[in-house]
Amino acid sequence: MSFHTALRNGASSVFLRIEEALDVPFGGTDNPLRHLGAIGLYLLWIIVGTGLYLYAVLDTGIDAVYQSIGYLSLEQWYLGGVLRSLHRYAADGFMLVMMLHLFREWCYGRYHGFRLYSWMTGIPLIWLAYAAGIGGYWIVWDQLAQLSAIATAELLDWLPIFSEPSARNFMSPDSISDRFFTMLVFIHIGVPLLLILGLWAHVHRISHVDYLPSRRAMVATLAILIGLALLKPALSNPPANLATVPGALDFDWFLLFLHPLTDVSSPALVWSLLFGVTALLFALPLLPHPRPQPAAVVDPANCTGCDRCLADCPYAAIAMTQHSSRPGFRLAVVDADLCAGCGICAGSCPSSTPFRRREALVTGIDMPQQPVNALREQLEAALARLEGRTRIIIFACTRGAEAGPLAAVDTAVIGLICAGMLPPAFVEYALRGGADGVLVATCRSGGCEFRLGDLWTSQRLLGQREPHLRRTVPPSRLQLLAASAHDDRTLAEVLAEFRTRLEALPVASDRLPPYLRSASHHA
């Protein structure tokens, strides 16, 4: 195992533990660590919204802007001051969340294969975010702006891009004019627009994007930012004066940390660090990593063109085209480069029902590494083997809790690439094939390796999403559990409770009529 793999495994283990610990108070839907991208976008919308107000009311002029921002903070503190503080604190929060998002995706190895595009398009966004944030501090044109502008110019001057040092623009008070303010506004509006465009590209190849976190997370995040704005309003430092060096300043370490770093080291070291880390991030996908899973395969003869795989694919790997041999019908087409190999499409396909009488179950879209036919054969073999008073089938995601050790004479375990690849009809098929109960174990909410497997599975089994489990299936005989790789004990406990509950049910109270595919009629 390489050093990088060992480091990443260690980091991911720690991060996952923290993430799961936060599930206790938050639950999966509200857990901020599971929705960092959505929270980042939400913070960005706060920045944009407050920024629009500030831009509308600020006086445009290098001296006037300092006065008008001061007026907002001191005289109109209840509106303009709060919005200014929200603008600043949301920007700081965005930086924090963005770096956590980057760290999390690295921890979980999400930088190669079908995620390569999102990874590569995400890296430039870090530069844009810092450029936008640092430029924002300059607009106030206080002493912090002066320090940052000069330090940035001196840093840029180390690169051979200007014929004259750009720091010469800040030599004396009379060298700054209103045109400088115009340039600042251009930077501080133009760069965020580029950032938003880049974000659009960043999420372009995934579907069902979390553009916003849960309502509860949004309310809580806004509440803490407003609380911060009221308790500790963002204020300007003394006005800029290029004839003096600023004294001790309140310093934003989230956005401006490069300036002290340059002061204690050198521009050469800082640029080496920035370019080095960026190159490293771009090069990560070149490091050895697990081979990609085989892509889903469409069988035109069994594809009805129903669009369900298109609707459920988490990575927009499926498109619909005209069916070549059935006029008026559509056909799913898989882009192998985008396919995660999760099997969620196979679980969504109406042709994946095991009740079909064909000897070989060929579905509309299937996974070569775990075909639906093999899943049915595995289930039928397990049903034939099960003995005992209460026979239970466990369908478990192999990335979640380890269900294998629970296999027994009365319990069969069938592992799945992702719980989302389980066609709901398999639950009914198991119950009508002799099982007393079916336990479906997904990953924790928000913790699915393929983003949506746990959500789609629960929605399908609860009748909220097509293809849904038929309503004739008694809910008492189905147990749904969201369990991560660290939840083996929980899975065992839930299985034991489920078994006890099943044994307490009146005999044949809600049993479905048996179904034998091999017989010519329903038995």
Add this chain to the structure above:
Amino acid sequence: MLKPAAIVGQVILYGAFAAVIGTFATWPKYQQIPSDVALIKLSISHLGERECRKRTPEELAKMPPNMRAPLDCPRERSDIRLEMDLDGEPIFRTVLHPTGLYKDGVSTVYKRFEVAAGSHRLTVRMDDNLDKPGFDYVKDEQITLAPAQVMVVDFNPDRGGLFFK
């Protein structure tokens, strides 16, 4: 419905998030240079000289009438030699090269020097034609720097060459 313990947990964790943002958005304070120090910024952007040759009448006669420039000037500019002394001690010596692929652009320098506030003797010498011996411009002056003051050393031929501001 959230359990009370979950609500308490969320309040604590959101509070911690707010505390981290609120704290490091302004703290610790940062001071770029000590309070008893001033800054001298040496910032010069200047075209080095070039040696022009006067064309002879014979040469001019051979040229088309519209191109009879009396001087034949090379495109390349001279390097610039710059020296700065503080209180008699050399603190900076450099030779600036002209920018541009043909070495026909300005030569520039931008350097910061942190010096103790107070009275100092500052001497700057500049030679913008290295083919000729000696310095063409010299500025030697007793200066008094207040704490945190920024003093700029610049060059402008219209202001008599080197000047302190």
